[in-house]
Amino acid sequence: MTRDPRPPGMERLLAAGNLVVAVVIKLAVFRAWPVRVLALEIAAGVVAALLVGSAVGLLLRVRWAPAVTRAAAVALLAVGSVVTAALTLGMTFARAVAGAGAGPGALLHGLALALVVPYAIGYPIALLVWLKARGRVG
Amino acid sequence: MSAAGWGRALAAYVVALGLADLGLAAWLRLGGPSGAGDGGDVLSVWRDGRRVARRVEASAAGGSLGALGSGALAAEGAVPGTTVVRERIVGGGRVLTLGRRLFGFSFVAGRDGLRAALDGAVALLTPDDLLAAGLYRRVGIDPDGALERLAGELGCTADRLWTDGRFRRFAVAREVLSSVHAASPAVRAPADGERPGAAGDTTPTVVGDVNWVAAKPGGPAPPAAPARSAPVPAAPGPSAPASGPSAPASGPSAPAPAGSGPAAEADARLAADMRPTGPRLALAVRQASAFLMRRLGEDGRFAAAEGDGGSGEPAAPAGYDWTSHAAATALLAEADGVLDELPVRIAAQRAGLAMRAAAFVRCGGEACIAGGDRAETRAAAEAALAFGALGAARVGASFREPARELAAFLRGQQRADGGFWSAYDRARGAPDGDERADVDALAALALARAHRLTRAPADLAAAARALGRLARRPGGLGARAPLAVDPLFCAAADEVESQASGAPPALGATARELCLERAAAAAALEIGPAPVAEFAGGERCTVGWMPDVAATAARASASTAALAMGLRAGQSARSLTPVGARVTRALALLLRAQLPGARPYLQRDPAGAAGGFPATAARTEPRIDATVAAGAAMLGYLELLESRAQPTGPAGGRRARK
Numbered sequence: 001m002t003r004d005p006r007p008p009g010m011e012r013l014l015a016a017g018n019l020v021v022a023v024v025i026k027l028a029v030f031r032a033w034p035v036r037v038l039a040l041e042i043a044a045g046v047v048a049a050l051l052v053g054s055a056v057g058l059l060l061r062v063r064w065a066p067a068v069t070r071a072a073a074v075a076l077l078a079v080g081s082v083v084t085a086a087l088t089l090g091m092t093f094a095r096a097v098a099g100a101g102a103g104p105g106a107l108l109h110g111l112a113l114a115l116v117v118p119y120a121i122g123y124p125i126a127l128l129v130w131l132k133a134r135g136r137v138g
Numbered sequence: 139m140s141a142a143g144w145g146r147a148l149a150a151y152v153v154a155l156g157l158a159d160l161g162l163a164a165w166l167r168l169g170g171p172s173g174a175g176d177g178g179d180v181l182s183v184w185r186d187g188r189r190v191a192r193r194v195e196a197s198a199a200g201g202s203l204g205a206l207g208s209g210a211l212a213a214e215g216a217v218p219g220t221t222v223v224r225e226r227i228v229g230g231g232r233v234l235t236l237g238r239r240l241f242g243f244s245f246v247a248g249r250d251g252l253r254a255a256l257d258g259a260v261a262l263l264t265p266d267d268l269l270a271a272g273l274y275r276r277v278g279i280d281p282d283g284a285l286e287r288l289a290g291e292l293g294c295t296a297d298r299l300w301t302d303g304r305f306r307r308f309a310v311a312r313e314v315l316s317s318v319h320a321a322s323p324a325v326r327a328p329a330d331g332e333r334p335g336a337a338g339d340t341t342p343t344v345v346g347d348v349n350w351v352a353a354k355p356g357g358p359a360p361p362a363a364p365a366r367s368a369p370v371p372a373a374p375g376p377s378a379p380a381s382g383p384s385a386p387a388s389g390p391s392a393p394a395p396a397g398s399g400p401a402a403e404a405d406a407r408l409a410a411d412m413r414p415t416g417p418r419l420a421l422a423v424r425q426a427s428a429f430l431m432r433r434l435g436e437d438g439r440f441a442a443a444e445g446d447g448g449s450g451e452p453a454a455p456a457g458y459d460w461t462s463h464a465a466a467t468a469l470l471a472e473a474d475g476v477l478d479e480l481p482v483r484i485a486a487q488r489a490g491l492a493m494r495a496a497a498f499v500r501c502g503g504e505a506c507i508a509g510g511d512r513a514e515t516r517a518a519a520e521a522a523l524a525f526g527a528l529g530a531a532r533v534g535a536s537f538r539e540p541a542r543e544l545a546a547f548l549r550g551q552q553r554a555d556g557g558f559w560s561a562y563d564r565a566r567g568a569p570d571g572d573e574r575a576d577v578d579a580l581a582a583l584a585l586a587r588a589h590r591l592t593r594a595p596a597d598l599a600a601a602a603r604a605l606g607r608l609a610r611r612p613g614g615l616g617a618r619a620p621l622a623v624d625p626l627f628c629a630a631a632d633e634v635e636s637q638a639s640g641a642p643p644a645l646g647a648t649a650r651e652l653c654l655e656r657a658a659a660a661a662a663l664e665i666g667p668a669p670v671a672e673f674a675g676g677e678r679c680t681v682g683w684m685p686d687v688a689a690t691a692a693r694a695s696a697s698t699a700a701l702a703m704g705l706r707a708g709q710s711a712r713s714l715t716p717v718g719a720r721v722t723r724a725l726a727l728l729l730r731a732q733l734p735g736a737r738p739y740l741q742r743d744p745a746g747a748a749g750g751f752p753a754t755a756a757r758t759e760p761r762i763d764a765t766v767a768a769g770a771a772m773l774g775y776l777e778l779l780e781s782r783a784q785p786t787g788p789a790g791g792r793r794a795r796k
Binding site: 081084085088089092093095096097098099121125128129132 | 139140141144148151155158159162163165166167168234243244245246669683
């Protein structure tokens, strides 16, 4: 196993971030979400596994860590984009069906997005940007 | 990709999503009648809860019976017991057909109808059709049931209709054109414009403000609601004596006045007022009592006490639910305390005697309620409440000792930490089960109420200890009592406070603050406006707009107890107005939900269902559990009104009449 000789600060931070996001995904899909949907569970399981693998790789600073981290980021970004779109379209659907003045309000809409977007879209983009910058430096 | 590149991609994603949102909202919007077949009038003739004739017209034909013309529809409309309803389609919209579940979610339960077109033929399921068939769900409609019905009308299979048909939803304005009363179940059906809340949430909040005392039961009748100014026929109202097929012939007669005369007319006028004033709530409690009495058989057991409530068939003794029985008995006994009516008292005592004879057994050295080896603490607590309420009456001496014995059993079930074992194993002769917050709160309430009779300090102390445990916040997190037990917890805390009157055991401010905090949060977090005006003030169990009657009643009960505690602690009525207004809105919804409600013609037996409450605002089958919950909420509020007028104590004024 080949180790990266550079200082480990950012890797540790991102490893912790990956673990936090993996736990959030597991809690959201397997605990909080009341409906069991196989496709969603498989996607969540794969993304969480990639994030945990990436965290281990980043902590151990092994050669394959960037590749797994990139895969985790891309998977998280893809799933996050779909989930964000489904969430916002679902709330729009509920509002449109209920009619003017009824349905989930703009505040609830914004709150739900604020809870999802940082984990599902912001974080994977940050990971990919960091990987690119790291690759340039390396 | 660089950071700037990711930023551009993210911006593009947000713009695309925003456009998709706007497009979806515009595509699904429920607009006015369009050229897609929306518009026109649907004339339906209803009899015995079934639609017996229908005609769909392209345009309005006036608001009179003349709209029926002289054909078969007019002939059907002239038959006694028939109601003719016109539903004018006032708007239409698209639905999603990507899947059946999504299709079902594309409708607002209680408001939208469904139009299907196949091979040039059109079939409609109006809101009345969907309501009568029980096809509304908490969210949307039952897609399979609706497709089956439409397919039946179009002469095809549901699968073919789903594959090849085209669907739209529509909203209607309903108007009752004529109602030819039959001999007994004559309940006037108001038109949309007359319904309470038709113009939005118009429920007055003055009852929740400083005018609580003015609405005391027995006080001057409030002015008629402007929204219901139309004259009400003097025919027997929903509180008419039992005459429906589901009523046991030998059951005690309902306490409502006869079908004619000044008393019946006054009741009919009062029933048209949907404001939760004291007199109106007292009438609703009387109607709920009459419903329960019709469900009470000669053997003292309630028909369908398991809670299905729809069949009207007597429950099998082996599976009889004594916990529900005790709750219904307690409601009747408490209602007797307010109404002071002999038939209610007789019915309550008959139910109490049946419970004492059939389920009152020994658990070690104490009495308990059980049908086998396992005695549930919950059943004992409900029975203690029932026996306690029965024993409060002057003629209820025979129930006082059972109440004392059950209180002793409950104290024996209490653990050192203040919680209660949830059961007692009679074979082992020892407490069993785990601890549950709902059982703790119910046992605390039962002990506090029992103290009214027993005057045993141990009962009140045990209740206070249980409440102290429930109100505690382990680790600084939320209280041990979850939101769901608020009605029991807050009622128990209110009871302990009022019984203790400042003397030991001091409950402290924790329980009161918790109840007031949650009541204020419930008032602030009320989601609205609802898409269906009639649903205003309701409490939902899940997503969707459909108010749940039991949940609404539970919230009203909990907030009423919080109000009582706040007022007792010296808070001004005005400062509690948000909570009071929330309670009155919930009570107004309960009044609107009480059967036969605004559409008695959709029910097979409106007289038999009269006074009962359905599970949700879009069901027509009465349920005993929902009726008990709603009745208890109304009684709680009546007690609050009475205590405001008579500060000497909640029970003193009422029992003195006997």
